[in-house]
Amino acid sequence: MEKQAEETESVESQVAVAEVVVTKKGQTTIPVKLRRKYKIEEGTKLAVIDTKEGILLKPKKTFWDMIGAYSDPVTADKIDKLLYKIRHEEEDEE
Numbered sequence: 035m036e037k038q039a040e041e042t043e044s045v046e047s048q049v050a051v052a053e054v055v056v057t058k059k060g061q062t063t064i065p066v067k068l069r070r071k072y073k074i075e076e077g078t079k080l081a082v083i084d085t086k087e088g089i090l091l092k093p094k095k096t097f098w099d100m101i102g103a104y105s106d107p108v109t110a111d112k113i114d115k116l117l118y119k120i121r122h123e124e125e126d127e128e
Contacts, residue, residue, distance in 0.1 A: 064091070
């Protein structure tokens with residue numbers, strides 16, 4: 035019981051940034067301030083994660099995010115492995 039009370043308190047102590055409405059198709063709109071902050075644009079894929087506190091929408095990493103703009107030089111082998119991973123993730127979603 036104490037753990038459940040702690041979880042409830044942590045959720046209740048968070049400040050809501052916005053309130054959104056879910057349509058009968060299950061769609062909602064992410065406020066523009068948050069879309070800009072997290073670089074969510076039209077076509078951005080989001081992971082939908084079921085957490086103890088509720089639903090978490092998290093932008094999925096792109097190919098370029100995984101490589102990193104300032105990382106060590108990337109070999110052709112690393113790129114092949116990343117492409118393989120991305121392709122299989124997309125197949126799993128379908």
